[in-house]
Amino acid sequence: MKACGLVVEYNPFHNGHVYHINEAKKISGADCMVAVMSGNFLQRGEPAVMDKYHRTKAALQTGIDIMLELPYTYAVQSSNLFAKGSVRTLNEVGVDSICFGSESGDIAPFLSGYETRMKKESTYKEFLTKALDKGLSFPEASKEAYQAIGLTSNAIDLSKPNNILGFSYVSAIMDEELSINPLTIKRTSNNFHDETVTSSIASATSIRKHLFSNKQSVKEIQYTMPTTTIQQLNNYQQKASTWHSWENYFHFLLYRVQTMEINELASIHGMEEGIEYRIKKTANHATSFHDWISKIKTKRYTWTRIQRIFVHLLTNTKKSEIDSLNIKTSIPYVRLLGLTEKGQAYLNGKKKQMDVPIVTKLSRNNHPMLSLEERASHAYYSILPIEYRKKLFKQELYSPIFEKK
């Protein structure tokens, strides 16, 4: 059986994602679709609208055969580490290809771009350092450095989020010399950051915006998502009493910052270059989560970077913990969130050749990386009434979701 891997967040799973699965199937010729998905916290440093289990259910009913969880330690990171963790996870279960969406839908500039980057590594780094020293944020500095080595937007536009991520996947595959075929499809019309829903293929950003602005109802935008997502969104809202947005966590973050001394704050993962002083100073004046970030933000500290720091603060993730996990060298396990019958058949054929164990649920004596997963899960549900959070957390202790069809 041939497998194609997808790197996803499904926040939430919508028609654009269905399109992605179908196109990837076509160009890869794969029978089995394997996704690696961020858990309850996402790459841009945000809580997911609903938990990973409900997002998994929606995806398994609409084209995904195996859903793996990208460990927290990779999920809430810059694009390079995020891509590394994702590609490695997919590689562990032996996918033949990985297919991502890009602006052009052409894989050639990604491959030649990687060659150029390799050849001019030292020049790239030199310009990157210079740009960072000027006070630019990492994404902006990186863009300048790419231009300096000739990777201009004519070849591949590395200012577009999808291209940045795609280039990271290709780089991760090439760097580790994996026998995975990188594929890309042209992404559909809606832009990543579009804020309004205009057609049946809408951005996840615009869908979320609608969800939180319209009395938590999905009705008016149900034509943008498969019915399975609508069901899971309604289902989750019933079980949890709400969907999750950063504003729900504001009082926890504020409480944490106001009861931590500056040196303890500095020990949180991602807290660098003295940003802890800005976070502490602004805490007493913040009136909402949004207001707080806008008070912290500078040219160098991007919105996304600050949000990621806040996730680590919420989950109490220390620099020392991340350092001890050696995430740059290997992944210690593959966490299985759910699968279909086809996915099960595929995994049964692969299990024996795998280098790392498949983890199906949290239990004692798990890997330290899973303790972090447990904390992230508790932190995610912490805003819910006590009876709901207990029930929802228990999903971590069950066997993977099995979708018969």
Next chain:
Amino acid sequence: MKACGLVVEYNPFHNGHVYHINEAKKISGADCMVAVMSGNFLQRGEPAVMDKYHRTKAALQTGIDIMLELPYTYAVQSSNLFAKGSVRTLNEVGVDSICFGSESGDIAPFLSGYETRMKKESTYKEFLTKALDKGLSFPEASKEAYQAIGLTSNAIDLSKPNNILGFSYVSAIMDEELSINPLTIKRTSNNFHDETVTSSIASATSIRKHLFSNKQSVKEIQYTMPTTTIQQLNNYQQKASTWHSWENYFHFLLYRVQTMEINELASIHGMEEGIEYRIKKTANHATSFHDWISKIKTKRYTWTRIQRIFVHLLTNTKKSEIDSLNIKTSIPYVRLLGLTEKGQAYLNGKKKQMDVPIVTKLSRNNHPMLSLEERASHAYYSILPIEYRKKLFKQELYSPIFEKK
């Protein structure tokens, strides 16, 4: 001017406290009444019903001339450290006497009890260790050890909370050879722990119980408190939207414990003998604050001790912080919460002879003990809506309350 010191919590200030002030005035012959009061968290490990500023206002309008704050580091502690901090604070402002309530109203057994204790110190300690090894709680073990050295309830009943505290004050005065005259008055009929209001002199416990059980209204029990307290209770409820009880903090505590690894939990002040494992294990099953403590409680870990640990967890107070403060040897400052004109005249006369500074508000570069005070204050208000907590916290930055009369 002669001054008499009182050790108080005023949670809330009621008719029994007015009686205490009046009787203390009589037997001490003092002109100026000085109180040292626990701040927002109390000796038995509880948040105060309303904050220290509103409790101060009520007391200044009804007999107290100077209100000092007992630092957090002494307030949320066992009776010995609590007494040490209180007596030292009162000594710093030069009180002539300290007057406390006791079961008998006779100071003689306290003084002779202290002599006995001194003479038989080693026997006391031996029996104390034995009793603790049997698994008894400290209060119970201490009672057994006192009996062993002849301090039976005929002389002084050291199972009664007021007598235990009184004995601690006398011991603190004697141990440090302070020129303070210990005085005691017989306490009024209601018992410390009585849960129902039966007369105009009711216990603070019964008053609090009523406040939280009757739709947060004071009307039916207003005859148990001076009108100034009624005003401040209503006033606080308007400004804060609620009075404070442990249940309000349950979700913060749960969030904290569920996002901390066991070794970090063990670093919290008061966390001893592996109680962190019990706290962690029971966290996932607790349905309320009350339910949680009842699941943690054993013969050795008393309700009060667990509550104190929870206060330190909420305020993020580390063992290492408390250790570095050397609280056993001296107090670094006296914090002034409020005063009357008479109190001001008294303090002006004493200032020059004082060994430590009077701190009137929180500001930068304060003593590290005040950083803890700041965190405790933030933690206390953290349950309130954002606009209220900001306003109430600002009281820490104002000059002391001045009551002209």
